[in-house]
Amino acid sequence: MAEPIVEARNLVRVFGGGRTWYGAKKPELRAVDDVSLSVQPGTTLGIVGESGCGKSTLARMLTGLIPPTSGTIRLEGRPIARLEGAEKRRFHQTVQLVFQDPLSSLNPRKTVSQILAGPLEALTDLDRTARRERVRALMDEVGLRPEFIDRYPHEFSGGQAQRIGIARALAVEPRLMVLDEPVSALDVSVQAQVLKLFRDLQERRRLTYLFISHDLAVVEALSSEVMVMLEGKVVEAGPRDRVFRAPRHDYTRTLLGAVPVPGRRRAA
Amino acid sequence: MAATTEQRAEPLPPRGSTAWGRLKRNSLAVVGLAIVVVIVALALAAPILPLADPNITEPADRLMPPFSEGAWLGTDQLGRDMLSRLVWGARVSIAVGVAATLVAALIGSTIGLIAAYFGRITDNVLMRGVDMLMAFPYLLLALAIVAALGPGLINALLAIAVVNIPFFARSVRGATLGLVNREFIEAARLSGFSDTRIILSELLPNVLPVIVITMSTTVGWMILETAGLSFLGLGAQPPQADLGSMLGDGRGLVMTAPHVSVVPGVLILILVIGINLLGDGLRDVLDPRLKSGALSRPVARTEVAPGPPSGSGDKGALLEVTGLETEFRVGRRVLKAVNGVDFTLQPGESLGIVGESGSGKSVTAMSILGLVPTPPGIISKGAIRFQGTDLLRLPLRDLQDIRGNRISYIFQDPLTTLNPLLRVGDQVEETLIRHQGLSSRAAMAQAVELLNAVGLPDPRTKARAFPHELSGGQRQRVVIAMALANRPDLIIADEPTTALDVTTQARVLDLLNDLRRQTGAALIFITHDLGVVSELCERVLVMYAGRVVESxxxxxxxxQPRHPYTAALLACVPVLGEPDRSLAAIPGLPPAVDDLPRGCAFADRCPLVLPDCRAREILLARSGEGRRSRCIRWQEVGHG
Structure with a gap:
């Protein structure tokens, strides 16, 4: 087996806790509780779970937005902790995140070209012309028409806005993309377009995905490995077909049984 | 993390009205603008105007009244020309007021941005400092600062700026707090931006309107404060004039030569009124909350365009909707959200309405009970007959007797449906008391019974709970209890499980189904989830661009879909257990509802399109046993 692109050991993230000035205990929430994972390059790890299971907290730790309370994350073999300077730059060049809400993840006061050039300015040494060139190539790659380049986010539909978010994440050519519910806010016909784009990009660039969703059918369509989370813990993990066809944990079975399928009536 | 599809409101915000256009419509603001422009222009032009030197004393001509020869507004006690002093004084007052505003805005906004962005201890230290500034009466504080620094215009300017810092710091901090948790700030961090860059290039442009609003509403105030300090002799020093010091000079002469104090006083009045009128106008234009129309209050039912009462059709039907057209009139645009919908519902039947956002499914359902907000919504055509009565032509009083009683409505988000300040039990009781006239004791007993029926554990205790104390699934159960309270004949449920987790959704759907069967109520279930329709409904309407395309x-x-849109929609849903099937995305986007094509609205995205599809309107026609399709090639759908 090749070296995993990302490997996490015993990750824990606690929110709250501590004591007030008067010494009373503050409530504590273990959002992520002892999670370990490892992802091979070019594959997709799907993470499923219901709201509050800690999947988004996990995404934020893996992309360096929040530090873990304890545990280690290794990216391409290098531990990440207290990123500074060049180390931080290299980290952001390797991992990028695509957000759930396409409109809230785009600055309403910036044009598409400013949004896409941002990471290129801060993380690469490209000059202005090269950046402009790269922005055009990115827009083409995610299927945005070139005349959109100077438009503002509110002029786009949800699906188009999500393409801008994907292009921004792709800008620095990361090897790992963390996708946090990237299609949940989209209509089904647009969702299919975006899922197709993810599949194409993966094939073309040998990207590694960490795909987080509450929608089991979507996770099944995109993942090679699957991890099921409940209340901050991993209850089941394994190859996709094994987990979906022969679930071992009761919670996985409950989840799978709850999904409504078009054209199929539940035995009631 | 739960799905948030469909939360976008279907009508689009008004477009094409620029900030200037909106300001122009506010006549008071235009008056303010005119006053400010005239006074500022005069003040700026002071050096080139043919005015006497404001500081030359002429003891022989002292205290000349207004309209004297050579001194339009008279002279003061030292014989100086009042008009000249007034123009030069206004120049000083405006300059000091504006400069103080800029200084206060710069320092205050910086404090607000930094406090909100870094949070925690930085926030605490900065904002407690600001609180200390606010703890002193502002004029006393300004006096103390000038007293410490010594009198003089610049010191007065600084004092006023410092006193006003808290207003900027607090409003900018408030606006920034709403932004720092937005995902585009996280995205900026991931793009490798430094904190300074995030504050300057991501946050500042978004809080700029707030800064401008605060500036426009405080600058008049600051001019007044400058005048106040000068009046007390702490600002402009003789011989320099500003409006406040002129007022101070005239103080002793109010009885003998009132014009010396009245003239600058009137100018201060006019100037500050002008600035405040303009400032209020600017705020109305720039404030996003006012812009979104949050202040326009919809009426109690949707406006219905006058039309002939319709003849009765199917006598046995519970609900019969014919030719329904609902549109939103926004500015000059007319958005046809529902564009000719017909369907009938038999007693006890369950009907699903599916479609994507903007297809008109929610507006169709809301039109039934007149719940589409007016303005901007209006039902322009059609008839809705419920048990034989035309709901659109029913007096409001009678319609209110049907709402929540014979027809009940379940909305998507239970948290916003329930009143956060009332106990859930009381909210269930309310509907029983309104429609069944029960005593409060009987209503309470029945409310507990209902909460028990919807499977809420320990209903007696839960009835005393507030909505925020319940989970999402429990809240939706309470809403279902309210919907069932009066044993309605029809329940309309608009995406009732979209905000819930799958396992919760499954339990809520089972519950809804069981209760509906027990009570024999009919159901209209609106959703974007084709799987949910399959589980719950007997019949389905597929909507696209405001019309039913297949039923x-x-x-x-x-x-076996018989419309290309239904077929395409089914093909692009990932199905659990079939991970390897290729997802056939529908190319393109639905047409804008203010610019619908003459022919089939799906033509541009359709694989089966013929020239004929675009040439004329396609009607909904029979396509098999109990089925209808709005497609001329329905027989070929699904055969390649």
Whole structure:
């Protein structure tokens, strides 16, 4: 087996806790509780779970937005902790995140070209012309028409806005993309377009995905490995077909049984 | 993390009205603008105007009244020309007021941005400092600062700026707090931006309107404060004039030569009124909350365009909707959200309405009870007959007797449906008391019974709970209890499980189904989730661009669609257990509802399109047993 692109050991993230000035205990929430994972390059790890299971907290730790309370994350073999300077730059060049809400993840006061050039300015040494060139190539790659380049986010539909978010994440050519519910806010016909784009990009660039969703059918369509989370813990993990066809944990079975399928009536 | 599809409101915000256009419509603001422009222009032009030197004393001509020869507004006690002093004084007052505003805005906004962005201890230290500034009466504080620094215009300017810092710091901090948790700030961090860059290039442009609003509403105030300090002799020093010091000079002469104090006083009045009128106008234009129309209050029912009462059709039907057209009139645009919908519902039947956002499914359902907000919504055509009565032509009083009683409505988000300040039990009781006239004791007993029926554990205790104390699934159960309270004949449920987790959704759907069967109520279930329709409904309407494109029994429609849109929609849903099937995305986007094509609205995205599809309107026609399709090639759908 090749070296995993990302490997996490015993990750824990606690929110709250501590004591007030008067010494009373503050409530504590273990959002992520002892999670370990490892992802091979070019594959997709799907993470499923219901709201509050800690999947988004996990995404934020893996992309360096929040530090873990304890545990280690290794990216391409290098531990990440207290990123500074060049180390931080290299980290952001390797991992990028695509957000759930396409409109809230785009600055309403910036044009598409400013949004896409941002990471290129801060993380690469490209000059202005090269950046402009790269922005055009990115827009083409995610299927945005070139005349959109100077438009503002509110002029786009949800699906188009999500393409801008994907292009921004792709800008620095990361090897790992963390996708946090990237299609949940989209209509089904647009969702299919975006899922197709993810599949194409993966094939073309040998990207590694960490795909987080509450929608089991979507996770099944995109993942090679699957991890099921409940209340901050991993209850089941394994190859996709094994987990979906022969679930071992009761919670996985409950989840799978709850999904409504078009054209199929539940035995009631 | 739960799905948030469909939360976008279907009508689009008004477009094409620029900030200037909106300001122009506010006549008071235009008056303010005119006053400010005239006074500022005069003040700026002071050096080139043919005015006497404001500081030359002429003891022989002292205290000349206004309209004297050579001194339009008279002279003061030292014989100086009042008009000249007034123009030069206004120049000083405006300059000091504006400069103080800029200084206060710069320092205050910086404090607000930094406090909100870094949070925690930085926030605490900065904002407690600001609180200390606010703890002193502002004029006393300004006096103390000038007293410490010594009198003089610049010191007065600084004092006023410092006193006003808290207003900027607090409003900018408030606006920034709403932004720092937005995902685009996280995205900026991931793009490798430094904190300074995030504050300057991501946050500042978004809080700029707030800064401008605060500036426009405080600058008049600051001019007044400058005048106040100068009046007390702490600002402009003689011989320099500003409006406040002129007022101070005239103080002793109010009885003998009132014009010396009245003239600058009137100018201060006019100037500050002008600035405040303009400032209020600017705020109305720039404030996003006012812009979104949050202040326009919709009326109690949707406006219905006058039309002939319709003849009765199907006598046995519970609900009969014919030719329904609902539109939103926004500025000059007319958005046809529902564009000619017909369907009938038999007693006890369950009907699903599916479609994507903007297809008009929610507006159709809301039109039934007149719940589409007016303005901007209006039902322009059609008839809705419920048990034989035309709901659109019913007096409001009678319609209110049907709402929540014979027809009840379940909305998507239970948290916003329930009143956060009332106990859930009281909210269930309310509907019983309104429609059944029960005593409060009987209503309470029945409310507990209802909460028990919807499977809320320990209903007696839960009835005393507030909405925020319940989970999402429990809240939706309470809403269902309210909907069932009066044993309605029809329940309309608009995406009732979209905000819930799958396992919770499954339990809520089972509950809804069981209760509906027990009570024999009919159901209209609106959703974007084709799987949910399959589980719950007997018949389905598929909507696209405000019209029904296909209808029929659920199993038949989903297993053998007879409209290309239905077929495409089914093909692009990932199905659990079939991970390897290729997802056939529908190319393109639905048409804008203010610019619908003459022919088939799906033509541009359709694989089966013919020239004929675009040439004329396609009608909804029979396409099999109990089925209808709005497609001329329905026989070929699904055969390649």
């Amino acid at each position: 029929g029994p659920v199993d038949a429609v989903f297993n």
